[in-house]
Every structure is written in structure tokens, then in C-alpha cells.
Amino acid sequence: MRVQGQLIKQGAEARVFHLPTFLTTPQGCIAKERFPKTYRHPDLDRQLTARRVIQEARCLQKCRKSGMDTPTVYLVDIPASTIYMERIVGVTVKHRLLRSQAINYADIDQAALAEKIGTSLAKMHAQDVVHGDLTTSNLMIRDDNGSLVVIDFGLSYVSVLPEDKAVDLYVLERAFSSTHPNTEDLFARILEHYAKGYKQSRAILAKLDEVRLRGRKRSMVG
Ligand SMILES: Nc1ncnc2c1ncn2[C@@H]1O[C@H](COP(=O)(O)OP(=O)(O)O)[C@@H](O)[C@H]1O
Ligand SMILES: [Mg+2]
Structure with missing residues (x-):
């Protein structure tokens, strides 16, 4: 068809x-x-x-x-x-954050947004689904009820490895830091909710530290 x-x-x-x-x-x-x-x-x-x-x-x-x-x-x-x-009727998180960047996101309930993203990713990883392309354009907010929708599973796969899940989070962290200035606190809160919502997250967050270190070394060499 x-x-x-x-x-x-x-x-x-x-x-x-x-x-x-x-x-x-x-x-x-x-x-x-x-x-x-x-x-x-x-x-x-x-x-x-x-x-x-x-x-x-x-x-x-x-x-x-x-x-x-x-x-x-x-x-x-x-x-x-x-x-x-x-079809999700709403906006991407990217669009939403860019719209409020000039006023330092003052009109966004950051605590609520962080909770929605963190719990959603916790559920996803608890199912052993690794998204593969976590960016703020692949997260949407529904107009009618404000629910957070994860989209674009085009690069997703199933994995039990903490390393794969840690890289998933790292990709999102980089997306935040490269596209949305001054969102370090927001991302830290996302991780807090992720940890709260996902019992096995300790190993993943430990891995995330390693992945960050590797990333930093690479950018110092490159
Ligand atoms: N289910 C959907 N509802 C509403 N908009 C969508 C939906 N799926 C995709 N889009 C829009 O299309 C864009 C690209 O789709 P996506 O699945 O992310 O493909 P790509 O792999 O090309 O990034 C998204 O950023 C979003 O704006
Ligand atoms: Mg996409």
C-alpha cells in the first residue's frame, strides 16, 4: 500500500x-x-x-x-x-524548551517535566528497551493532558546491559547540553526520577559516570 x-x-x-x-x-x-x-x-x-x-x-x-x-x-x-x-497532538520537548530559553525557562514547571521524563525512561529501561536516539525532539508533550510521549523507536533494540542503557542516558544528556543552555539542573532531576523509578538503576548510573569520563577524554584528544 x-x-x-x-x-x-x-x-x-x-x-x-x-x-x-x-x-x-x-x-x-x-x-x-x-x-x-x-x-x-x-x-x-x-x-x-x-x-x-x-x-x-x-x-x-x-x-x-x-x-x-x-x-x-x-x-x-x-x-x-x-x-x-x-498522531500525537502536541509539541516536542525541544520546541518547548527553545521557546522559553530567552526567559530561562521561567514559564516551565521544570520539576514536573523532569519527573515525567525520568519516570518514563525508567519504565522503558526496566523493559530492557534501549531507545538508541534519545534527544529532545524525540520526546513530545500532549496538548490535552500534558503527558510525556516518547517517539521515534527507529534505532531501538532490546538489551539487558547497563552499558547500553547508560549510553542511552548519555546521548540524552549531550542532547540537552548541546541544544538547551542552563538545563544542567533539569537533567540532574531527570536522573533522580529515573533512579527512583527503576530499582536496578545503580549499575547504570555508575556506568554513566564511566561513559562521561570516556567522552571527556575523547573530546580532549579530538
Ligand atoms: N506519532 C507522531 N505524532 C506526531 N508527530 C510525530 C509522530 N512521529 C513523528 N512525528 C514528528 O515527525 C518528526 C520525525 O519523526 P521521527 O519518528 O522522529 O523520525 P526520524 O527518524 O526521521 O527522526 C518528529 O520529530 C515529530 O515532530
Ligand atoms: Mg526523530
Whole structure:
């Protein structure tokens, strides 16, 4: 089935469309279509792309079962490498923070935001889902109830290793520090809620210290 809708993002791996009239939902739906990588043999590419699409949909479902807020998956069209999912009506955390940067985020309830992000990530890692691309554009806030929604599981995978989860957190920390000045306290609070919500987080937070140190060494050399 070919996707017909408005292109809202053309990424490196996928195109994201808004289908305004899909399934009679008032907000329409989102279709995320992975496109072929032409440098790969077509048979191999089809196989790898199918595997990726299934993995993305599976991680989305796994998270949802854990009580996290993620887009509902409506349909997975494997031959067309497309996931049809709920369209979240809201803003990305990136957009929200950038909008309030000039007033030093004075109009944002930072404690509440940190709690939402921290508990959500705790649930995700407790399910052994590693997101793989945690940035503030992959976190959204629903307009209607302020719920925090984690999106874009395109690079996600299942792992029990503290190291993988620590790197996940580190990627988010770097995203905060590079995109949103003066959010060190906010990120520290996120980690507090993460620790509170996830019993096995000690090993992960210890690893996070190691990963940070490695990152710092690398940037001193580079
Ligand atoms: N379910 C959704 N509801 C609303 N907007 C979405 C949804 N999924 C993606 N988007 C929008 O499209 C953008 C790109 O989608 P994403 O899944 O992050 O793909 P990419 O892998 O290209 O980053 C997001 O940053 C968001 O603005
Ligand atoms: Mg994204």
C-alpha cells in the first residue's frame, strides 16, 4: 500500500507523513516509511529493512505495555516498510524548551517535566528497551493532558546491559547540553526520577559516570 499524505519530515532513514483522514481519527495518523538503501543488494536491503520495521514496532509495543505513553501502533505494513501510528497532538520537548530559553525557562514547571521524563525512561529501561536516539525532539508533550510521549523507536533494540542503557542516558544528556543552555539542573532531576523509578538503576548510573569520563577524554584528544 502506498502512503498518501503530507510529508512532514524527510530523514536519513525514513519519511514521516501526516494522513489527515486515516481511520476516521479526528487528528489523522502518522505513517513512517523507511526507504530502500540503494547501496545495498535489493534482497538484503528488503530483509534488513523489514527486520528494522518489525523491531521498531515491537519496541513501541513493549514500551506501551510497561505503562509508558507512546504512539499507538495501528498497522505495520512490512512489504511497504511502513508503520501507521497515532498522531500525537502536541509539541516536542525541544520546541518547548527553545521557546522559553530567552526567559530561562521561567514559564516551565521544570520539576514536573523532569519527573515525567525520568519516570518514563525508567519504565522503558526496566523493559530492557534501549531507545538508541534519545534527544529532545524525540520526546513530545500532549496538548490535552500534558503527558510525556516518547517517539521515534527507529534505532531501538532490546538489551539487558547497563552499558547500553547508560549510553542511552548519555546521548540524552549531550542532547540537552548541546541544544538547551542552563538545563544542567533539569537533567540532574531527570536522573533522580529515573533512579527512583527503576530499582536496578545503580549499575547504570555508575556506568554513566564511566561513559562521561570516556567522552571527556575523547573530546580532549579530538
Ligand atoms: N506519532 C507522531 N505524532 C506526531 N508527530 C510525530 C509522530 N512521529 C513523528 N512525528 C514528528 O515527525 C518528526 C520525525 O519523526 P521521527 O519518528 O522522529 O523520525 P526520524 O527518524 O526521521 O527522526 C518528529 O520529530 C515529530 O515532530
Ligand atoms: Mg526523530
